[in-house]
Amino acid sequence: MVVRTDWRMRQTSPQLTTPLRRPVSLSSRWIIGLVTAVYLIWLFIRVVSQPEWLTQLPPLVLELVRLAEVAWLGTVLLLWGVVWWQARQETHQPWEPLDLMTLYNLHPAEFERYVAHIFRQKGYKVSLRGGSGDLGVDLVITSTGGKRAIAQCKRYRSTIGPDIVRELYGTLMHEGVSHAFLITTAEISDAAREWAWGKPMTLIDGPTLVQIASSLRLKPTSPANSL
Secondary structure (H helix, E strand, O other): OOOOOOOOOOOOOOOOOOOOOOOOOHHHHHHHHHHHHHHHHHHHHHHHHOOHHHHOOOHHHHHHHHHHHHHHHHHHHHHHHHHHHHHHHHHHOOOOOOOHHHHHOOOHHHHHHHHHHHHHHOOOEEEEOOOOOOOOOOEEEEOOOOOEEEEEEEOOOOOEOHHHHHHHHHHHHHHOOOEEEEEEOOOEOHHHHHHHOOOOEEEEOHHHHHHHHHHHOOOOOOOOOOO
């Protein structure tokens, strides 16, 4: 098995008692960022440029504009507050790992969030990119040193062959990251492992994922400096 981690393995698999919260998706954060950027541009125009047409507005309309600005600012602050709160909840959420049968029954998006939570437990920053147009990347993982990696999460029952590993390696090269992870509930064939040997890739099958998650249950979160 191609594994490049310091995660300890233990033969336990307790059930999940606390469901993972659905985090604000990466696309939603982009939308919030866009709304924030538009607000800042408007604020620049309003305060710095001070267009003449704005000063010529009737007092009632001008007051409505000011009220809209206050409401806009409050909305932006509220949205970023929700993002911050959910990120904090993800970091401090009690960890109860799933067994393999439960992992099989997860929705693919839930499985991606579960794997993301495991990486966060190890101290990495994780962004979810999975969905239509993800270009083969489900997670973007960043260490405290700034190194980036990608992960594909495959909630499969059938054995993973070398074709999937080759595709992931192509994605790694395209993304220009330092490492790629393939995390699956299925078995990984010997041919797939042989193809990945010597490459900056980590292949984690279902039983190994259960062991990793179980080992993290008893270990505190610490910053991750390498991938």
